[in-house]
Amino acid sequence: MTAAASTALVSEAPHTDTAPVIRDSRPLRLITCGSVDDGKSTLIGRLLWDTKAVKEDQAASLKRDSGSQNDLGLPDFALLLDGLQAEREQGITIDVAYRYFATDRRSFIVADTPGHEQYTRNMATGASTADLAVLLVDARAGLLEQTRRHATIASLMGIKQFVLAVNKFDLVSYDKAVFDQISTEFKALALTLGVRQVTAIPMSALKGENVVYSARAVIPWYEGPTLVETLELATLRSGQSTGFRLPVQRVSRPGESFRGYQGTVAGGAVKPGDSVAILPSGQVANVKQIVTFDLVRNAAVAGDAITLVLDRQVDVARGDMIVSLDAQPQTGLAFDAQLVALQPDGIVPGKRYWLKAGSRRQRVQVQPVQQLDLKSGKWQAAEMLQMNAIGKVHLSFDETAIFDPYELNRGTGAFILIDPDTNNTVAGGMITAKRTELGGLNAHEGRVILSLPADLAEQLLATELLASRRDEVETRRVTTSAARQLLDDIDG
Structure with missing residues (x-):
């Protein structure tokens, strides 16, 4: 596709109801975040428009509601996201808006989150389920405190893939020096947060430059991917590295002959015959049956809503957790x-x-x-x-x-x-x-209990200081599990 053709498509993308071919089984979940007025809603609106996720009636309504809001003859793409009346009146995002779109290679669920500081809690909600964060920065302003706050929250929520969208780049005359300065500063911030996967993209969300279509005609020095190309290559968040986890939400007793424990699997996998522990009591049982609303299953994995039947009577209540016997929380x-x-x-x-x-x-x-x-x-x-x-x-x-x-x-x-x-x-x-790990110090009634490996404890007791006060030292040889239980009891 030539640059001229690309520009033409950016300014007037056709809309169709034809569904694209989806190849990935699970959509990539992403969040857009950043400071106020950096263009988050406009960017997502542009994504929806150029990936043909906007239906004909929505497009007509958008053009009607937009009026003459810009000099480019383009709709106000932010209206596709701002659903609350207060959002449209004030031109800001308050709530988290989730939207679905797709390309021929992949499907996506995007969360548009508010930039105002008082709505930080809404941004944190959107980040909690995301695989990737698109952090927008106004090219004229650079990194702001709210930008840093959102990047930090996203990293704390476990997001390790970032796209730095240096937006409104047309307003700084596509200056490469501005882009280099902002991207270098953000990558240094990302390293302090433990994030090493950062893709920086100069773009104009309003014009659609480097969003879905390349902007080489106006940014010839940028040879990297567009936003959509980056999203298509992003990885899903890795699977849970813990064992089986089933937080019990309900105990099902439809009759005297059936007792099942219902919940959504929060990690790992389980199958009939597996040994499990019930926490916090520590009781042990085996899985007899896995039942869903319409069938009996041979296995269950994270995300499955199931009823678990055990092979013996155990005391399980809402709030307990059924876990792998050999990989416990x-x-x-x-x-x-x-x-x-x-x-x-x-x-x-x-x-x-x-x-x-x-x-x-x-x-x-x-x-x-x-x-x-x-x-x-x-x-x-x-x-x-x-x-x-x-x-x-x-x-x-x-x-x-x-x-x-x-x-x-x-x-x-x-x-x-x-x-x-x-x-x-x-x-x-x-x-x-x-807080208390094996090998830690624990104060208890004027004493300190020091839990150490046996050989190290013997060396410590042989030192001159402790040898002279050996009668004041009590030693116990216990297994690792018993030592952990002892420390837990002390904490209590």
Whole structure:
């Protein structure tokens, strides 16, 4: 296709109801994010328009509603996304809008998220299920604090593929130096977030340059892919690396002869005959049968809604988790986490919140430890987290909690905090680790219990300091599992 033909298609793409051929079984989920007025809704609208995802009646309505909003004779593509009346009146995005589009090679689900700081919680919601983030930057303004905030939240949510869309590039006269400066600055930020897969693209969402069609006619020095070409080559988020996980949502007892445990598989796979454990009780059973609404299954994998029948009577309740016997999640009373504060009151140290993870709801006390300085990119000590702050916290539970680290399993490593006084969701968080690990120090009634490998413990006891006070030291030889249980008991 020539550059001239490409330009013609950009300015007036035809619309058709013919469905493209879809080759991938699961759509790529992506999120557009960035600061206010960077062009997120316009970009997605342009994607829908140029991939022919806009039906004839929608196109006619769009042209009618757009009026004379720009000098190019083009519709206001943002109207395809801004569904709320307040959004259309103010020209901003408030809620998360999900849209589907497809090319001949792949299908996509895109989340358009708000750029305003007060709607950061909505952006975090969109990022929680995305495989890739498209971060828009106004070429005239460069990286802003909200840009950094959105990039940080996306990385915390486990997104490792970024597209840096340097938008409104026509307004800086397609200056290569501007593009190089912004892309270099963002890639340095991405490295601090642990993100190494970044594709930077100069574009104009309004004109459609480098969105679906190449803009080599006006940006001859750019030889990289368009946005759509990048999305077509992106990888889906890798499968969960944990064992089988079934958070129990309901116990089904339609009759005396049947007892099943219902939920959606949150990780791994299971088949009849597999041995499983019920947490937090630790009871063990074997899988007898896997039932869905219309048939008996030979296996179930992550994402399947199932009823699990066990081979023996065990005590299982809503909020429990049925897991692989040989690959269990972490249990305990104290965990480390990172979270985003979502309400004006922020996170109050020592306050007791409800923590909801899957079907399990528990009382938890939150102690802020550090807060991320978005300007410097460094973690700083913090006693309280204000609204929209990104922080590290200690979680202390009244009863045994069950988690996987978020990087291993989104479903069993994510949570929300609920204010018991208002029932508002005050934070969204991700588990990073269990606070007490084998080999840690634990204070208990004026003493410290040090759990070490046997050979290292013997060497330590032989030192001059401990040898002189040997009568004050109590030693126990226990198995690894027993040691872990001992430390859990101490935490409680």
